[in-house]
Amino acid sequence: DAKTTQPNSMESNEEEPVHLPCNHSTISGTDYIHWYRQLPSQGPEYVIHGLTSNVNNRMASLAIAEDRKSSTLILHRATLRDAAVYYCILKGATNKLIFGTGTLLAVQP
Amino acid sequence: DTEVTQTPKHLVMGMTNKKSLKCEQHMGHRAMYWYKQKAKKPPELMFVYSYEKLSINESVPSRFSPECPNSSLLNLHLHALQPEDSALYLCASSRSAGPGNTIYFGEGSWLTVV
Numbered sequence: 125d126a127k128t129t130q131p132n133s134m135e136s137n138e139e140e141p142v143h144l145p146c147n148h149s150t151i152s153g154t155d156y157i158h159w160y161r162q163l164p165s166q167g168p169e170y171v172i173h174g175l176t177s178n179v180n181n182r183m184a185s186l187a188i189a190e191d192r193k194s195s196t197l198i199l200h201r202a203t204l205r206d207a208a209v210y211y212c213i214l215k216g217a218t219n220k221l222i223f224g225t226g227t228l229l230a231v232q233p
Numbered sequence: 234d235t236e237v238t239q240t241p242k243h244l245v246m247g248m249t250n251k252k253s254l255k256c257e258q259h260m261g262h263r264a265m266y267w268y269k270q271k272a273k274k275p276p277e278l279m280f281v282y283s284y285e286k287l288s289i290n291e292s293v294p295s296r297f298s299p300e301c302p303n304s305s306l307l308n309l310h311l312h313a314l315q316p317e318d319s320a321l322y323l324c325a326s327s328r329s330a331g332p333g334n335t336i337y338f339g340e341g342s343w344l345t346v347v
Contacts, residue, residue, distance in 0.1 A: 156332045167323050167338035168276060211275065219330040220289065223275035
């Protein structure tokens with residue numbers, strides 16, 4: 125499966141929107157873009173996933189570039205509980221969910 | 234109910250011991266996974282079971298032996314482990330192993346090998 129590139133860390137203020145970028149220039153046509161997050165001392169938690177179109181759910185929105193070489197996870201109003209490591213992962217024909225190093229999001233009150 | 238339950242939460246074992254980690258889900262999922270996570274590192278895939286059959290083994294040493302007795306249960310049998318095997322072991326499940334399926338993780342079992 126193709127790899128992703130994310131910033132090591134980002135900072136946000138509470139109640140402001142957060143845009144977490146992910147580059148995946150070698151994505152193939154059958155790769156889904158998955159986002160998971162992991163809070164300290166917990167298992168990873170599913171956030172959202174998509175293939176080609178933008179997606180919204182109760183947790184976040186996923187904006188996928190037209191050429192699919194990048195995507196952005198949008199948290200509409202960050203809270204302190206959103207402080208976590210966010211992983212952008214491509215899952216394709218191998219059916220493997222392989223985690224990269226992710227983005228550590230800090231949320232300031 | 235989107236819960237994957239792992240037991241025990243904490244396990245300390247000697248290098249000559251035999252122990253098992255257990256995982257259970259009642260979501261009717263037919264794919265189950267084991268991951269290993271060292272401190273401050275991302276989770277690493279170890280095994281994937283699809284319809285109770287082992288479909289992926291990421292070159293894991295034989296001292297780790299997975300077992301899927303039925304569609305709801307997944308075990309990881311541990312034998313002759315080394316101190317460097319100390320880690321958080323995560324179980325997960327999904328409806329099937331296909332790329333568009335959501336994977337649900339348990340809280341993990343913290344393993345310490347002494």
